[in-house]
Amino acid sequence: KRISVEGGKAPDFLLGLKGKAEEIWEKAPSVFVPEKPYFIGCKDLKGEGKRVLYEAKAPERELSPTPLTEWHKRAGARMAPFGGYLMPLWYSSALSEHRAVRERAGLFDLGHMGVFEVSGRYAESFLNLVTTNYAGWLHPGQSQYGFLLDPLGKVIDDLMVYRVSSDRFILIVNAANELKDWDWLCAVNEGKALLDFERPWIEPDGPVTLKNLKEAEGLVDLALQGPASRSILVRLLSGRDKHRLVALRRTEFLELSLLGTEILCARTGYTGEPLGYELLVPKSAAEKIWEALLDAEKDKGLLPCGLAARDSLRTEAGLPLYGHELSGPEEILPHEAGFAPYVKLHKPFFIGRSAYLKALADWKKEVVRFAIEPGQRPVRAGTPVVDKSGTVVGKVTSCVVLEEGQVGMALVPRDLAQPGTPLGFVISSGTSGEPKIGARLPLILWGKVVPRFLRKETLPAPGEE
Structure with missing residues (x-):
């Protein structure tokens, strides 16, 4: 150079x-x-500089089980491939599991999620380089949401960052992007990836140690979510750990002893519930802890839940799914998805910052949450969206049918993002060309924009769940 x-x-x-x-x-x-x-x-x-744009690679892998796959089969779960793993879709029904999380509690196997460790003297600096949030704000025991961007400003993935100590962090990434994320982080760490078009010679401040904790230590992610989740979890803890759990604030985490096993317990989740926990446990103890949680307090109505309920819960809450409300065919960016605060532009540099600023200056579209009255035909992802004049203005990214009606998200122009704005959803007739007598024309179902995120009542006081 x-x-x-x-x-x-x-x-x-x-x-x-x-x-x-x-x-x-x-x-x-x-x-x-x-x-x-x-x-x-x-x-x-x-x-x-000699570096060129690096395209992260995700090699093919065989369908894998999680440590709980056989338990799911014995429990009669409907199984299907997802993110390279054989996962439960539902046990009884997605709707009953959805309702259990909103009213009581649900337990999810997240063994498909990627779990990485970043450690070493330059760990904080490395994460400030590769993620959009500011790792320097985190104290040990705190976590934050953020994004991985490439130099073009495109979203590689969204992730959670947990600070364990001054020089050790844990990352939770999407299952579908696990191998791609790992390849990207390794390429940056090894100096193979172009980090900035304007200064192609730059590189990280120093090397870090990257470790895949699923492979190296067999860690598995479980999620206990819902208003009764704390009262269920405390039944399995010692007196001291009970008090520590009750004092845990949202996005914080701590290490606990559960059934004689050391685990990491974080007050985080992907359901929109104000109270819930994610547990990183050794795979050797995963089934024992899973069954103990289900047996801890059956009168609380805790149910095992599959991916269908997880998707309906996050959709109702307005949380993005990679490929739907983030990135995907429309290359949706964080500010368009409603998550601009997690891109810290006060940082003078992170990968993709220059390109992101240009996209932010040309902000024209936005993800909105919408609702449709009950009794209508189901709306699917990809359904065209029209404004009140009948002009196609966007498309649905996610939608679920609940007892109260349908709720979903759509990508539309920003001037249609105000709550109360009417939106039409075009249900295809399956016909083409000039309609003939007796042909069925496309049906437009009408709904309206609702607040971007689910409004939850005030969190109950400890012991009043």
């Missing part, structure tokens, strides 16, 4: 050297570290 400095004057305190920046570069290049992702004056560096 060849790098030069253009313009500007070096500060007098710079090792006693005076003069223009390019003169200092010629005399004492060691005072510069041009490979750093960001420093004041870095824009004055001009040069060349």
Whole structure:
């Protein structure tokens, strides 16, 4: 690589050297570290780099079970492939499991989710480089939501970042993107990936240690969600851990001893419930803990839940799914999905920042949440959306049928995002060409935009779930 400095004057305190920046570069290049992702004056560096745009790869893999797959089969679950794993869709029905989480509690097998560890002296700096959120704000025991972007500003994945200690973090990533995310993080860490088109020579501040915790330590993710989840979980804890769990605030986590097994318990979730936990447990203890939770307090109505209920819950809550409300054919970006606050633009640099700023300046479309009255035909993802004049303006990204009617999300122009705005959904007739007598024309079902996220009542006080 060849790098030069253009313009500007070096500060007098710079090792006693005076003069223009390019003169200092010629005399004492060691005072510069041009490979750093960001420093004041870095824009004055001009040069060349050999790195080219890296496309993260996701190699094919065989369909795998989770440590609980055989339990699901014995319980009569409807099984199907998802994200490279054989997963339960439902046990009784998606609707009854959905209702259990909203009214009582539900237990989910998330053994398909990716679990990575980033550790070492440069772990925080590395995560500030590759994610849109600010890892430096996290104290040990705290977590945050964020995104992985490529240099073009496109979404690679969304993820949760958990800070275990000053130099150790755990990442939870989507199952469908697990191998792609791993490849991308390794490429950045090894200096193979282009990080910025304007400064193609930059690289991370230093190396980190990346570890796939599912493979290396056999960790499995379980989720206990719903208003009764805390009262169920405390029954399996010691007195001290009970108090620690009750004091746990949203997005915080701690290490607990559950049935003699050390686990990581986070107050996070993907259901829209204000109270719920995700548990990282060793696969050797996964079935024992799973069954103990289900048996802990049957009168609370805890049900095992499949992916269908998880999808309906997150859709009702307005939470995005990669490929639907994030990225996908429409290349939906975080601000368009309703998650602009998780892209910290006060950070002077992260991968994709320059391209993201340009996209933000040209913000034209937005994901909205909508509702349709009960008794109508089901609306599916991909259904065309029309405005009140009948003009096609977007399409549905997700939709579920609940007892109260249908609720879903759609990508539409920003001027249609206000709650109360009428939207029409075109149900195809399956005919083409000039309609004949007796032919069925497309049907338009009408609904309206509702608040972007599900409104929940105030969280009950401890012991009043």
